Amino acid sequence: MALLRLENITKRFGGLVAVDDVSLEIQEGELIAIVGPNGAGKTTLFNVISGVFLPEEGKVFFEDKDITRLPAYKRAPLGLGRTFQIPRPFSSASVRENVAIGAMFGTLADKVSVDESLEIADHYIDLVGLQDHRNKAAGPLTPVEKKLMEIARALAMKPKLLLMDEAMAGMNPKDIDEMVQFLLRLKEEEKMSIIAMVEHIMRAVVGLAERVMVMHQGAKLVDASTTEALTDPKVIEVYLGHSEGD
Amino acid sequence: MKVNPAKYYPLIPVYAIYLIMFLIGKNMTGMWELMAMLAFYCALGQAFNIFLGMTGYVDFGYVAFMGVGTYGMALAITRLVHFKGLGIGLLIIGLCLAMVMSTLLALAVGAVALRLRGAYFAIATIGVNEGFRYLIEGAKIWNGSEGIIFFAQMNEAFGREMASALSTFWADVLVLIIAALAAFVTLHYMRSKIGYALTALREDEDAAKVMGINVTKFKIIAFITSAIFAGLLGAAAWAIKTPYVFPPEVFEIHYTIEAIIIVLLGGAGTLLGPVVGGLIYGLSKYYLAIILPGFQLLIFAPIIIIIIVLFPEGTVGMLKNRVRGTTLERYIV
Secondary structure, eight states: OOSEEEEEEEEEETTEEEEEEEEEEEOTTOEEEEEOOTTSSHHHHHHHHHTSSOOSEEEEEETTEEOTTOOHHHHGGGTEEEOOSSOOOOTTSBHHHHHHHHHHHSTTTTTOOHHHHHHHHHHHHHHHTOGGGTTSBSTTSOHHHHHHHHHHHHHHTOOSEEEEESTTTTOOHHHHHHHHHHHHHHHHHHTOEEEEEESSOHHHHHHHOSEEEEEETTEEEEEEEHHHHHHOHHHHHHHHOOOSOO | OOOOGGGGTTHHHHHHHHHHHHHHHHHSTTOHHHHHHHHHHHHHHHHHHHHHHHHOOOOTTTHHHHHHHHHHHHHHHHHHTTSTTOTTHHHHHHHHHHHHHHHHHHHHHHHHHTTSOHHHHHHHHHTHHHHHHHHHHHTTGGGGGGOEEOHHHHHHHHOHHHHHHIIIIIHHHHHHHHHHHHHHHHHHHHHSHHHHHHHHHHHOHHHHHHTTOOHHHHHHHHHHHHHHHHHHHIIIIIIITSOEEOHHHHTOHHHHHHHHHHHHHHOTTOSSHHHHHHHHHHHHHHHHHHHSTTTHHHHHHHHHHHHHHHOTTHHHHHHHHHTTTSGGGGTOO
16 A cells, blocks of 8 residues: 555646646655756645645545545644745744644644644754754754754654755755754654655755656656666756757 | 643742732732733733633634623623522633633634734734724624613622622732733643654744644644633623723724734743733833823833843843853742
């Protein structure tokens, strides 16, 4: 049974086809990267999976349950967690409260009290290394700290599938390597699947994922193992343009 | 379920202020009316804060809930006065009716308006109080524009002396109790998942949804809670205190504006804010009217502007940031 299955998803905004007939399957415990240049439809696809947008065509299945029309807030308790491309912290709340909100309304929603959620939050704040900012308001954090806080918040939801939208954009190579190691460790320790969306940081993709889906102009271009996908002529063409002469 | 008393420490300053207000009013001659007015503003702020402060939504039609609450009490007294032996139970029925009516109105308004966001919500609610007023007047519901006058029924139900004590003393005590209850509920919400959900949706509604928060549900909870306290406040401060109700008076948008000012002066979303805001607003209004009769609004407007500019998070919001990391933090929320 696939954890997540997308069947022929199409999402249009007026005349613009943002996601064009994309199908995808993620197995439990898998870590895949979705790559593609700006405007390829990656974020839109994420929004369809997490329920921010409803697709015009196609179906979304999570653990074989059809969630295509399920409101966004009902998907989190099933085990879908996500971070945003541009971090969206609850600015006036402290880091601890932000992360606790994840625990409170995620897969543990009916099982944990507020106090337990705050304890869970502490655990994940330590894990991402934000312990010095625990009681600070989330609004004034630096962009990288905000990203880390969002990851902690998504992890506190105890998701089965974590959707990471551009988790590494704006980071320096050292931070990227650390983040890649961190995600690999998470995948093992928390036993979750991860879909990481990456625009162009191939350094991250190579270290991170065994499998890559490349998107271009809304459509799926390639879905293959990382080495295969990144050497595929079609992918090179998308990123670098036509090669002259050959 | 274990209750951690430290969670409720922030109620101490709030209740201390209410107690001091009560004692000043009770023991100093001529102060009761002023304290009653301050209590009304504190209660108004405390009730409105549950919605405006916690969700960040501005409801311009808020006074309508106070209006229907006033009608609830008036109707209970006028229709049930003939059942002898209800005694003070009649007031309780009135308060319950006020709660039921404000809840129903909140459900009706909320079902439509809470689908809208931000400024659109504010605009949609602007007409609620006026609309309700014209409905009552035009359709001649509950005596239409003639209103309901029930001095006689108050006397009949409770006796002349008790009726007088109710309107000059107990109504104000009831307002203080309502303010205290609203403060308790506010803190209880803040400390429960409801408060966390409301914070999330106030800051970023879409992110909150993706985090698993049913934003509509929590908005409606805050809206109805806030409306219920408004209904109770109308029943106590308007119906019991002055036993008559006229549609133009109880649906006056002026009170909504006052509620907004009080919450913003004190600090939206804080527990102590509405109390401080209520005191600043009430005292300035009262003393400016004495010192500079006729010019009070002219002086008052710049005072409000200065406070809002200096403390955009309200006076208590500013204080909260100051005490962050000290022991006082536990008491000022």
